[in-house]
Amino acid sequence: MSTLYRPELLYSQPAFTEGAGLLVSPTGSVLEAGTNDPATVIDLPGKALFPGFVNAHSHSFQRLIRGKSESRVTSGRDFWSWRGTMYHAAAKLDPQDVYDVARMAFLEMVLSGTTTVGEFHYLHNAPGGRPYDDPNLLSKQIIAAAQSVGIRIVLLRSAYFRSGYELPPDPGQIRFFESGPQFLVNMEALSKEYPADSAEVRLGVAPHSLRAVPLRPLKEIAGWTRERKLPLHMHVAEQTGENEACLREYGLTPVALLGREGLLAPDFTAVHAIHITADEIEQLAGANVTVCSCPTTERNLGDGVIAADQVMRRGIRIAFGSDSQAQIDPLEDARELEYHLRQQRAILDQIGEQTLASRLFDCATVHGARALGVPAGELTAGSSADFFTVDLDDVSIAGHSGNDLLPLAVFSLSRSAIRDVMVNGRWVVRDQRHPLQEEIVSRFKELHRKLWGSS
Amino acid sequence: MSTLYRPELLYSQPAFTEGAGLLVSPTGSVLEAGTNDPATVIDLPGKALFPGFVNAHSHSFQRLIRGKSESRVTSGRDFWSWRGTMYHAAAKLDPQDVYDVARMAFLEMVLSGTTTVGEFHYLHNAPGGRPYDDPNLLSKQIIAAAQSVGIRIVLLRSAYFRSGYELPPDPGQIRFFESGPQFLVNMEALSKEYPADSAEVRLGVAPHSLRAVPLRPLKEIAGWTRERKLPLHMHVAEQTGENEACLREYGLTPVALLGREGLLAPDFTAVHAIHITADEIEQLAGANVTVCSCPTTERNLGDGVIAADQVMRRGIRIAFGSDSQAQIDPLEDARELEYHLRQQRAILDQIGEQTLASRLFDCATVHGARALGVPAGELTAGSSADFFTVDLDDVSIAGHSGNDLLPLAVFSLSRSAIRDVMVNGRWVVRDQRHPLQEEIVSRFKELHRKLWGSS
Numbered sequence: 001m002s003t004l005y006r007p008e009l010l011y012s013q014p015a016f017t018e019g020a021g022l023l024v025s026p027t028g029s030v031l032e033a034g035t036n037d038p039a040t041v042i043d044l045p046g047k048a049l050f051p052g053f054v055n056a057h058s059h060s061f062q063r064l065i066r067g068k069s070e071s072r073v074t075s076g077r078d079f080w081s082w083r084g085t086m087y088h089a090a091a092k093l094d095p096q097d098v099y100d101v102a103r104m105a106f107l108e109m110v111l112s113g114t115t116t117v118g119e120f121h122y123l124h125n126a127p128g129g130r131p132y133d134d135p136n137l138l139s140k141q142i143i144a145a146a147q148s149v150g151i152r153i154v155l156l157r158s159a160y161f162r163s164g165y166e167l168p169p170d171p172g173q174i175r176f177f178e179s180g181p182q183f184l185v186n187m188e189a190l191s192k193e194y195p196a197d198s199a200e201v202r203l204g205v206a207p208h209s210l211r212a213v214p215l216r217p218l219k220e221i222a223g224w225t226r227e228r229k230l231p232l233h234m235h236v237a238e239q240t241g242e243n244e245a246c247l248r249e250y251g252l253t254p255v256a257l258l259g260r261e262g263l264l265a266p267d268f269t270a271v272h273a274i275h276i277t278a279d280e281i282e283q284l285a286g287a288n289v290t291v292c293s294c295p296t297t298e299r300n301l302g303d304g305v306i307a308a309d310q311v312m313r314r315g316i317r318i319a320f321g322s323d324s325q326a327q328i329d330p331l332e333d334a335r336e337l338e339y340h341l342r343q344q345r346a347i348l349d350q351i352g353e354q355t356l357a358s359r360l361f362d363c364a365t366v367h368g369a370r371a372l373g374v375p376a377g378e379l380t381a382g383s384s385a386d387f388f389t390v391d392l393d394d395v396s397i398a399g400h401s402g403n404d405l406l407p408l409a410v411f412s413l414s415r416s417a418i419r420d421v422m423v424n425g426r427w428v429v430r431d432q433r434h435p436l437q438e439e440i441v442s443r444f445k446e447l448h449r450k451l452w453g454s455s
Numbered sequence: 456m457s458t459l460y461r462p463e464l465l466y467s468q469p470a471f472t473e474g475a476g477l478l479v480s481p482t483g484s485v486l487e488a489g490t491n492d493p494a495t496v497i498d499l500p501g502k503a504l505f506p507g508f509v510n511a512h513s514h515s516f517q518r519l520i521r522g523k524s525e526s527r528v529t530s531g532r533d534f535w536s537w538r539g540t541m542y543h544a545a546a547k548l549d550p551q552d553v554y555d556v557a558r559m560a561f562l563e564m565v566l567s568g569t570t571t572v573g574e575f576h577y578l579h580n581a582p583g584g585r586p587y588d589d590p591n592l593l594s595k596q597i598i599a600a601a602q603s604v605g606i607r608i609v610l611l612r613s614a615y616f617r618s619g620y621e622l623p624p625d626p627g628q629i630r631f632f633e634s635g636p637q638f639l640v641n642m643e644a645l646s647k648e649y650p651a652d653s654a655e656v657r658l659g660v661a662p663h664s665l666r667a668v669p670l671r672p673l674k675e676i677a678g679w680t681r682e683r684k685l686p687l688h689m690h691v692a693e694q695t696g697e698n699e700a701c702l703r704e705y706g707l708t709p710v711a712l713l714g715r716e717g718l719l720a721p722d723f724t725a726v727h728a729i730h731i732t733a734d735e736i737e738q739l740a741g742a743n744v745t746v747c748s749c750p751t752t753e754r755n756l757g758d759g760v761i762a763a764d765q766v767m768r769r770g771i772r773i774a775f776g777s778d779s780q781a782q783i784d785p786l787e788d789a790r791e792l793e794y795h796l797r798q799q800r801a802i803l804d805q806i807g808e809q810t811l812a813s814r815l816f817d818c819a820t821v822h823g824a825r826a827l828g829v830p831a832g833e834l835t836a837g838s839s840a841d842f843f844t845v846d847l848d849d850v851s852i853a854g855h856s857g858n859d860l861l862p863l864a865v866f867s868l869s870r871s872a873i874r875d876v877m878v879n880g881r882w883v884v885r886d887q888r889h890p891l892q893e894e895i896v897s898r899f900k901e902l903h904r905k906l907w908g909s910s
Contacts, residue, residue, distance in 0.1 A: 067852075067864075068859055070810075070811055070812055071811055071812070077805075104854075300797070302799045302802075304798060326866060326867065327866075345756065346526055349525075349527045349528070350532075356525055395562055397522075398896045398903075399521075399902075401907035404523055407523075407526065411755070412522060414871075415871050416871045452859075
């Protein structure tokens with residue numbers, strides 16, 4: 001039997017409708033938005049109903065280094081030294097640990113209104129560097145963690161073949177390395193276990209970067225991925241050092257090289273895309289790729305700032321990722337995309353017809369869903385019933401009028417306002433509590449102690 | 456009888472002590488930190504106890520325009536057009552409204568761990584521009600709002616004498632205007648009603664800016680203020696337009712003029728101080744002023760970015776303010792002070808001995824208390840017992856070790872982790888609820904409807 005969820009206000013892009021219900025099928029799909037058909041009715045008085053956020057770029061295990069790298073003394077001054085702290089954590093995790101930390105990151109995501117995560121997963125081998133008997137063991141641990149928490153996952157299994165152009169293998173990366181043929185065998189095996197049309201678990205392919213994957217195997221991987229119509233994600237132009245190495249190796253920057261080789265296409269997501277030129281923006285736009293921006297991580301890492309105004313002006317979709325988990329707060333990502341550019345106000349408002357808030361909210365929802373190839377991020381017939389409710393009396397957003405609830409939420413909503421979260425028709429969070437919350441937090445604290453010593 | 460609060464972890468600058476208690480006198484002062492003396496014991500298991508935040512610069516009524524100015528269509532592209540929206544709200548509020556919106560802003564502050572607010576208050580006259588029978592009526596409404604919520608307040612009564620150099624009076628400002636002599640009479644009257652040594656209500660003086668207060672009355676006001684040893688706050692160099700007008704009028708920038716006239720001193724707080732030169736930083740440092748930075752507002756207004764590294768390198772104390780209430784989140788202010796500068800990591804970590812997190816936390820606590828002249832912001836004998844507790848199992852900060860709880864909190868803590876808030880020895884928030892919360896929110900929503908129309 002279908003269920004009708006009846007909040008005070010229902011998001012219907014780009015604003016909210018009063019008194020309209022969302023009709024959800026027994027299998028968790030939206031049948032109709034804005035209806036009042038009789039069905040099992042669940043009233044949600046005093047709540048607004050928003051489509052769930054899509055987190056298009058996550059490295060869940062990095063939750064373990066939160067707070068561990070905020071001083072030059074302990075972790076140096078740039079991305080490359082921060083990476084040392086991150087590798088230290090990556091080197092030690094056993095399969096249970098990978099599961100425990102992923103559950104912790106995914107728990108925080110659902111409590112923050114995120115209903116789909118794209119996990120860019122590059123931790124494959126056992127500590128020491130040998131593959132596990134099942135080389136997909138850790139991928140499966142991550143998927144199991146998502147299933148335990150109840151978040152929809154697209155496991156973007158990452159290819160990582162070398163440390164970089166003319167660089168010797170970095171011992172910090174031995175758990176990431178596979179050969180090109182091994183990678184495809186492993187992907188093939190994994191894809192046999194997860195049907196492509198599953199509602200809650202999907203796969204994608206993530207050649208880590210042009211630094212870690214040379215052009216020739218990259219093309220093979222892209223071919224394999226496109227035959228199967230899976231999403232293709234890659235770190236692109238996050239660091240100037242990465243661009244320079246690519247120039248040395250190929251005589252072209254990453255974007256130019258990917259463009260020349262026909263690798264840019266609508267199924268391609270370029271993660272970061274910070275250090276790119278106007279010509280490269282044209283190239284990304286012409287190929288209709290998605291760019292995944294990770295503002296809260298990028299500001300934490302000091303990566304630099306994406307020229308979101310130029311990117312959007314060319315019609316490129318921007319999605320968001322929580323990346324290093326410095327914070328898990330999709331609306332802070334939304335704010336920062338705009339605020340990073342502000343010397344005037346509402347920089348991203350002057351592009352086309354869409355208002356600023358609606359544009360940023362799309363980045364946090366539909367563009368991420370598009371990048372991950374899942375029918376989510378919006379509340380229209382046929383989409384998954386992925387949503388969260390917001391307490392209209394929360395101090396961060398109480399008091400609204402006309403069409404200002406969306407800008408109010410985008411610019412000011414605090415996580416404390418998010419009450420209930422549904423993924424694919426099932427409640428995952430009720431009244432700010434996840435049923436496994438205590439167990440997940442307690443296991444994570446244990447893992448944290450094991451890794452870093454007791455406090 | 457004294458009370459011993461015994462959390463799992465007690466903040467003792469710059470880190471935390473396990474198992475130590477905080478002994479608080481019946482009048483709300485800290486008697487001893489790190490003690491375990493017998494007294495009435497209140498155990499706070501699973502909690503860390505932090506000193507309360509000090510918000511050194513607030514305009515509470517601006518909570519009413521949250522979300523109303525995030526599009527170029529509705530409120531234009533710069534500070535000056537945003538100001539139009541703000542004046543629209545300011546023009547309409549009656550005394551009850553001023554009270555209602557102040558309670559709403561103060562409620563959100565205490566729920567965010569803020570225990571002292573410096574309210575920079577410039578709304579004095581009735582709509583239409585005539586003084587109320589009691590010209591301090593609105594100041595008293597704000598103070599009453601703070602008392603109702605239970606937050607400590609320093610009412611920084613603002614002097615506003617003109618629209619600007621060679622500008623005709625702006626009708627949007629008629630509720631702000633007083634003459635110089637009136638202002639001092641009103642300050643005098645107000646100060647008779649609030650004893651200077653009150654624990655919960657103090658006064659300060661806030662000449663709005665050099666734009667609104669010409670030099671001659673400014674010097675009189677400063678003299679009056681210093682005789683009474685009250686704090687002196689002023690907007691300084693927030694906008695380049697403000698600097699240019701000052702140059703035209705006096706041949707000097709605001710900082711240079713204030714310096715030449717002997718107005719910069721340890722009791723002086725320069726709010727914003729964004730558009731200042733290296734020489735001006737020297738001048739502010741030499742005079743030992745406090746700078747109050749409002750990063751979440753400044754990024755919202757597109758004001759520009761304070762050179763916090765240069766300012767801190769010269770030893771200037773930076774405090775924080777929530778200013779326009781775009782967000783009320785002192786830790787987001789702390790993050791942004793650093794993140795605005797990041798092209799590398801931990802920019803503000805290389806200054807002196809202090810770690811980055813400790814430095815930023817001081818900005819959010821002790822430096823604000825110093826700017827407002829109140830014995831708060833730290834948990835040492837003689838300070839007010841102003842603190843908040845943090846749930847160590849909250850997903851944003853669970854898992855810590857050694858000395859990383861402070862960086863973990865500064866860079867990642869979400870408001871959802873803040874559980875209980877005490878001001879001057881009295882619980883104001885228990886388990887995330889304020890006893891008047893429903894009434895305050897409901898009255899605010901009513902006011903919002905009255906001002907903006909129904910949704």
